[in-house]
Amino acid sequence: MTAYIIWKDEFRVGSAELDAQHKKMFGLINELFASVREGHETGKVKQIIDGALDYGRMHFGDEEKIMLQSGFPQFSSHKQVHEDYSQKINELMIDYHRRFGDISSELLQFLKAWWLNHILNMDREYAPYLADEKTNPAAPSKDVDAE
Numbered sequence: 001m002t003a004y005i006i007w008k009d010e011f012r013v014g015s016a017e018l019d020a021q022h023k024k025m026f027g028l029i030n031e032l033f034a035s036v037r038e039g040h041e042t043g044k045v046k047q048i049i050d051g052a053l054d055y056g057r058m059h060f061g062d063e064e065k066i067m068l069q070s071g072f073p074q075f076s077s078h079k080q081v082h083e084d085y086s087q088k089i090n091e092l093m094i095d096y097h098r099r100f101g102d103i104s105s106e107l108l109q110f111l112k113a114w115w116l117n118h119i120l121n122m123d124r125e126y127a128p129y130l131a132d133e134k135t136n137p138a139a140p141s142k143d144v145d146a147e
Contacts, residue, residue: 004033005112011119014127015066021059022119028052029111036108049096052111053089060086063123070129081122085114 007026012019032048060082067075092107 003030004108005029005116013119013123014130018059018063018066018123021055021062022115022123025052025055025059025115028055029108029115032111033108049093049107053093056089057086066130067126070126072126072129074125078122078126081118085118088114 005026007023011022013022028048028051032045032052035045035048064075064079064082067078072078088110092110096107
């Protein structure tokens with residue numbers, strides 16, 4: 001199967017849990033791409049879409065919880081981006097249903113572009129707040145002056 005979106009180590013944010021969830025979302029997008037490309041029936045495609053949307057909501061909840069616990073100062077704006085994503089997905093799903101299950105490339109393109117941009121730009125902003133440099137390569141070095 002040709003992957004539509006490929007995970008790379010450079011996408012890591014420093015949380016094993018969140019990195020695993022991001023990888024899983026890439027897998028769901030690839031599954032949707034393959035299903036559409038192979039011409040699966042509408043019910044199967046809708047099942048994959050619904051699963052990806054549910055997984056995204058779960059991921060956002062976990063990510064927001066971790067951001068709050070870590071003291072990430074841009075939590076509110078990051079949460080708003082998650083809400084904007086959910087709104088856009090709802091609009092695309094309404095369009096999907098209006099077309100009687102004709103999945104447009106617009107949804108796949110949106111999912112791919114949004115997740116890549118979100119991880120590489122938005123999620124990388126909270127990486128330094130997650131852990132120390134031993135467990136998180138994105139964390140800033142905390143050099144301590146010897147006295």
